[in-house]
Amino acid sequence: MPNEDPLRPPGRLESLTQWQSGKIATLGARLTSSRMPLGGRADFAVLAALQQFGPLSQADIGRSLGLDRNDVNEVVGRLEGAHHVHRMPNPTDRRRNTVTITAQGARHLDELEAIAHEIQNDLLQGLDQNERVQLRALLRKVLASHGPQPS
Amino acid sequence: MPNEDPLRPPGRLESLTQWQSGKIATLGARLTSSRMPLGGRADFAVLAALQQFGPLSQADIGRSLGLDRNDVNEVVGRLEGAHHVHRMPNPTDRRRNTVTITAQGARHLDELEAIAHEIQNDLLQGLDQNERVQLRALLRKVLASHGPQPS
DNA sequence: CAAACAACGTTGGTTAGGCCAACATAAAGG
């Protein structure tokens, strides 16, 4: 027994937060890929962590962002090549690298943040300012309730 | 000047809905992959569309779910192999396949839905019932404000 | 009516993200 027009997602999916989040993330990814340089999202995340917390080891970067050590390594390598960060061995713990953001990296972070806010504005065009604040708060609460599980 | 402990995501990311949605989607994917059979999410979506809207062409399934024609084709092939759907050429438009859910497929849909609700419950454990309703409504509003853009 | 156009299913890729395995080195703990 057909119910309605198949132009919208079925109700079973529209009531699944999991599915909704995935779709919105995909929308964001599409907007991002057409406006940010390649790897921009990961670069932005790593630079933001370094800017806020100061020099970090690669493992700490990963824990802060929920990223795998391996992937952090790749991003840091790319950022180092662009002189956006500075990677040197930690003398007091020679297993670790100390990753530091450069002045050029800080500028790049600001540029990426501006783009990110434009994207956010387009993404949330259907919500007024109060609703956007509510949504951010709810999503943060969900994330906070899940400890850093992965890798 | 380091601010706080790097055990949490930087503020610049925590205020980006795009990043938050992605992280939550990843959490959901992790929970899903450990409890649903392989390809369960896509199967669930396609079966849900067929159940709600009745027999559909593969292109209509894709439009309803925001999926690419190619990917729909793959999922329908898998579902057909498991006798969860029934695929036959449409006599009035021989370009189209008419995809119909079977009784076995409807049972499978119910099983997958039960698992999906368990996952949803774990994912949203930090929110009370009112907050969950609010969150769903806000996410739906965001999705509704973006027409079916892709493929 | 005929020719151009658009839609559909299908095959076969590409890319980015998230993840796991294994290793050598270095530190920490017994």
Add this chain to the structure above:
DNA sequence: CCTTTATGTTGGCCTAACCAACGTTGTTTG
């Protein structure tokens, strides 16, 4: 001391989203 744990690094796997191209079939238009 020996064992265990942490770190960076290399290399690879898999899923999801996408794109390109093709032959076939409707649809539209000159």
